Amino acid sequence: MDPMWTREVKLSQRKLDPLGLSRVSQWLTEELLPGITTVTSVARNYSFYTWAISNLLKMNKITGRNQFAQELTKREAAFVIGSILHEASKTDRLNPHGYDKAIRFIKKVNDGKIQVAFNVSESNPEGFYGLYYRTAMFKLGLTIRSRLFDDLAPLGRQLAAAFESNIKDTDYFKYYIQDDEVDKTLLAKYGERVCICRLADPSKERELLRNIMFSNNLQFLKLERSRKESLLLVLSLIKQSSDFGIEFTTDTFGDAIFFGQATNGKSTFNFKFKSFEEIVAHWHLFQLHEYFTFAMESLLHALLNELKKKDEGMSFDDFLSLVCNGGTSVSEALKISSIGTIKETISLLLKDYQLSELNSDASRKFDRLCNLEKEVSEKKLFSALQKAIKSNNLQETVGNAIGILVLNYIRAYHLLNDVDTITLWFTNRALQELSSVSFAQYIRSKTSMWTMNDLIRYCFKIVRDQHNSIALDKLLYGNDTYRFEEKGNSLKFKIDIYPNYPSQRSSKISSVLSILEQLGLIETSGNIKRLTHDGTKILEDWLHERVD
């Protein structure tokens, strides 16, 4: 497992999301994968915490949050140490959350004993439960949250009992749970049962956790089956990818849901989505917003890069005169020779699709047909954009970013008129924020008058205003997040957009892959992921159910 996912990420909200574009993407992934987050990548933590809560409520009279936290983190430290000891001799180790801190205590072994009365997290009093899992477990229907201490829902109690039956024979469980330090040999024995790798073995615990992940969403959530169908979609894509003989990564997922295709750099492969049409349509909107985000943030990055060069600052108009070159950078990126209005440019792009002008129908067709085999697609523009950013090429950065926004507009156009459930689910939320649809809504009435220069100017104006409004918003909470500041007529550089731009948003698919692997549903050999016998069965059972 990638250690990045198990190391504690100190989420410094201060530095993230300068244009507020994550609001829509976070909302989307929350709706599509409730109960799974970018950081809940260790499947066994879900069942461990149910057991820890049930056990501490049984063994200790909990009268307040502090005591709940102390008892929880003590059990967690033993769980983490047990896991580390069990994995120590392996080459392909799984690292539990809290590895960095726990390893320091393991090294301080004293008279054969290791201290367990400490918190493996550096930043949350309730350990990684409070930091990562608490809300996720609530959304799976496992816990009941309250002020003094959290309790278990009936489903959580079942999972706790199943976990307990896997560790009940250990001496740690029988005699030492309440101790502040425990013999290393006993913790190593406990590790043989409690280790995060042991979830993959057949047991009631594994069965229950699979059922929980693949169940319908809780009733208070808007979408009924999104988590279950998203997980099944990932299984189906992994199966198809292994049939194609290609790697399955989070990028493959992004290409699949957006273009319906995957590529290994040489060939292109078509995915089949029978029985997955609805969930794919939801995820498609996620990727639409991702491309919008990359493009807008790249424009901010381009602006900052120019400001950086001038200690005395620069006026916004002077900056615009640098980037407005009559639209040639955009037409080069889009491989057309237009220098007319946006509407004329779009008509040239649509010609390749035997479409004449942009209307809802053309937008829908373009959205379906613009794929990885086309000479111009978001994927190709994005990789050109990344190169341009690396080589600090201002014109190409702007050209490719605006190119992505033009394609994004064409695809989003029909969303402004459509009233089907999936579109309304998205637009009701996305129109309230800066997003593909609010952008499309604004420029729709301008395309027959505006030239590419007008569009470039408008996009940078959005970037400047949105940056200022988000930074002001965060200032109200005491965080100074200004990337540049405006004094009089002059803009001055302050800090970079991200330490390394471009950095991509997460679709939570990394966590999904870890969880599916730890549940024994997928396996990786070489770089190829494939379904296990059980993974195949879950997918096939569901497909049969859909046909009936």
Ligand SMILES: [Zn+2]
């Ligand atoms: Zn292990």
